Structures are given as structure tokens and as C-alpha cells.
Amino acid sequence: MDAAELLKRQKEYFASGATKSVDFRIHQLKTLKELLKEHEQEFVDAVYQDFKKPELETYATELGVLHDEINLVLKKLNKWVMPRKKKQTLISFPSYNYTVAEPYGSVLIIAPWNYPIQLALMPLIGAIAAGNTAVIKPSELTPNTSAVLNRVLGKWFKPELVAVEEGEVEKANALLSQNFDYIFFTGSPRVGKIVMEAAAKHLTPFTLELGGKSPCIVDETADLEKAARRIAWGKGLNAGQTCVAPDYLLVHESVQDELLQGLKEAFQEFYGDDPFKSPDYARIVNKDHFERLCSYLKDGQIYYGGQFDESELYISPTILTDISEGAKIMEEEIFGPLLPVITFKEMDEVIRTVKSKPKPLSLYIFTKNSATEGRVIEECSFGSGAVNDVVIQLSNPHLPFGGVGQSGIGSYRGKHSFDTFSHTKSIMKKYFWLDIPFRYPPYKGKLKWIKRVLK
Secondary structure: OOOHHHHHHHHHHOOOOOOOOHHHHHHHHHHHHHHHHHHHHHHHHHHHHHHHHOOOHHHHHHHHHHHHHHHHHHHHHHHHHOEEEEEEOOOOOOOEEEEEEEOOEEEEEEEOOOOOOOOHHHHHHHHHHHOEEEEEOOOOOOOOHHHHHHHHHHHHHHHHEEEEEEOOOOHHHHHHHOOOEEEEEOOHHHHHHHHHHHHHHHOOOEEEEOOOOOOOOOOOOOOOHHHHHHHHHHHHHHHOOOOOOEEEEEEEHHHHHHHHHHHHHHHHHHHOOHHHOOOOOOOOOHHHHHHHHHHHHHOEEEOOOOEHHHHHEEEOOOOEEEOOOOOOOOOOOOOOOOEEEEOOOHHHHHHHHHHOOOOOOEEEOOOOOOHHHHHHHHHHHEEEEEEOOOHHHHHHHOOEOOOOOOOOHHHOOHHHHHHHHHEEEEEEEEOOOOOHHHOOOOOOHHHHHHHHHHH
């Protein structure tokens, strides 16, 4: 069916009140959990067909985190939906004040290709938990995964509640032209602006999960062995195609050589002397992204890696030093397995570098100096981050995930997902047993008393 008819059916279903029951929401979440179990291998195989993502990575970063999220929501949902009492004021006395979370209605979820299962279904968990219906537009760049999502969700859910709409850009534009009640988009800042423009035409509220250049800082006090292993893991994960991957490395000049050697050894330990042969290393999603990444190789000196194979869309984990001035690799989000390295002498240089760029989605700092840690967190604006690790903050559903500025608007995960897909409705209940006449006209002689109360 076309976008307009699908949305019409979803709005009618929502208007029937079917999604409002907490028992209904819990049942749908359990259904989602069950389908993830039953079709686990199909999802794993589809992602591998799209860009050879290792099975362990697919389970850990796609399916496993979804199970973890659903478990948390199932445990807490009855508490989250309860009205929340709020304080009254002297002006409102006597009254009972509270807020109620109500669903928006019909939600459009536009998902990216890099984590095609997680980033399609993680927002869906929040949308269902809050009592909404949802239409998911998966990425056309991962056609095998999108097809499995369409087939599996179509089997387990009625389209009035959850529907998947495959297709190219034209399909996304057709969906965006409809008057959804909420839009949740994950992708690039460029497309995020298009989503914002479409949402503005209907005054539709939205969340944008974008990207950016996430810096990774290593000072002279850090445990360099552990830092190297953790950074190499975060950069190698999904072949660097992770929105919160360390994008560039800022390392104190006194420890650069030791850290680079540690990174090289860690990559070799993880993927062997030839990562092309490793079953644990993914491929680049398509030719356009492959060519873009290859063009960055000339922006610095290759310290390690630099191998590529167009026929396999393979690029090895690569460390680049001596970055040329004005290099594109330092202006655009890399979204691949290339790690440019820049040295610094003083933390002031680091702060200036980070603040000179758009606010990143994540920031990482490796240090044993609590003052340095505090200063970076205080002075640099970013969406989320970690101290002495990378990427791992996403594993905690109790931490909200989202960007700031060009890296995104809004957040989700756990309770924050429920809040994102809910409108908080404020209620004041007044009583009849006391009605203070002071508020009613005529107002003569009352202003001085109002000023006393409200100052």
C-alpha cells in the first residue's frame, strides 16, 4: 500500500485505543523479543551478506543489545507509565498536580545501514513501550537485512501496528511527506537537515541521531597498553562504520611512538598479519563509501595498514600520521577503519582543536589525571563519552544516547526512549472546598499583595 494509506490505517488503529493498554504494550515487546530469537540466524546471515559483518559482532552489537533493552523495558514499564506527582505552589493551593505520559500516535523511524537491525528496532522498542504505532524505513544500502526485517516483522505484527517500508530515496521522501506524529531519524547531518525540513511542514516533533568527528585523547599518564587495545577494538569494530567510533586520535607527543606501536600490535593480534583473511573483520558497505575512504589515504603518512581491494570492498585497519594541513580526513566524518593521529604538547591545544569543530557525537579521553579528565568533560561539548575506553557507553541502556548541535537532537535508550516517544501531559486538579476570591476582578487594591506573593 502507498504511504498515505498505510499512515491512515495506523492512525485509525491508534485512535481505536488498542495501543494504550500496558498489557498490550508488554505483549508486543515480548513478541519482538521472541521473533529476535526465532529468526536470529536469518538476521545474522543477512547482515553478513550485506557487508560480511562477523557473527559475534552482529549478535553483540545488534541482537544482544536489543534483548537487553527489551528486558529493561519489560521490568520497568509498569512504573514508567504511572502518573508522577508534582509539587503545588502557594498560587495553586489547594490542588493536586501530576504528569501523565501519553503516546504521540504514529511514528516514522528512518534507520541507517551501519547497524541495520539495532538502529531500526531500538527506537521501535521505545515507540511500542510508549504506546505508539510505527513505520520503519530501513536503509536501501543493506538490502538483505532490510528484506528480512520486512518479512519477519510483517509475519509477527499487523501493519496497523508495525510496518516496514523498503525502497530507495523516493520511498523515504514519500513517507516524510506524510503527517506522522513523530519522526525518529538516524543518519548523516546532511540528510538530517532534509528530515528537519520535512518535519517543519507539519510541525512534527522529531529526534535526530547524527554523527560527527568523535575525538579520542590520550595523555602522557594513560595506561598505553590498555588504551591501545581498546582504541583498536573500537576502530576495528564493524570496520570503523560506527557513528561513535574514535574518529581521530589526539596523543601527547611524549607517548606517541609507544601508543602507535601498541595500536599496531593490537590490530595484528585481533585480525592477524593479513586482516583480509580474518573472519572477524567486516567490509565496507558499498563502492561509494569505499572510494571515499580510499581518497583519504593520501591525507597523511601510512604508519600501519593502507591495503585495500575494490573487488571485495576491503580496507585494512589503517593508522595515518603527519596529517596534511586542510586534509579532508580531518574535516569530514571518516566512518571507516582509518585512524588519523595528531600529537599535542599541552591540553590547551586539545581543547582548542575539539572546540574548533562541530560538537561531536562522542568524545573519549584516556588519562589517570582526574583534573585533566574533569577539564575535558567540563570544557568540551559532546553527546556522550567514556573515560579510559571507547564506544562501550552504548552498552548501558540506563545512559541516554544522543548528540548535540550538528551531531543530533534528542536522545533515547531505556527510560529515555519511553520519554522520547511520549508527550508529558501536565494536570492540575483543583478542589471545591476552598475558592480564594482574591484572583477574581475587580482588581482594585490587589496589585501590591500580588507583588508581595510573587517576588
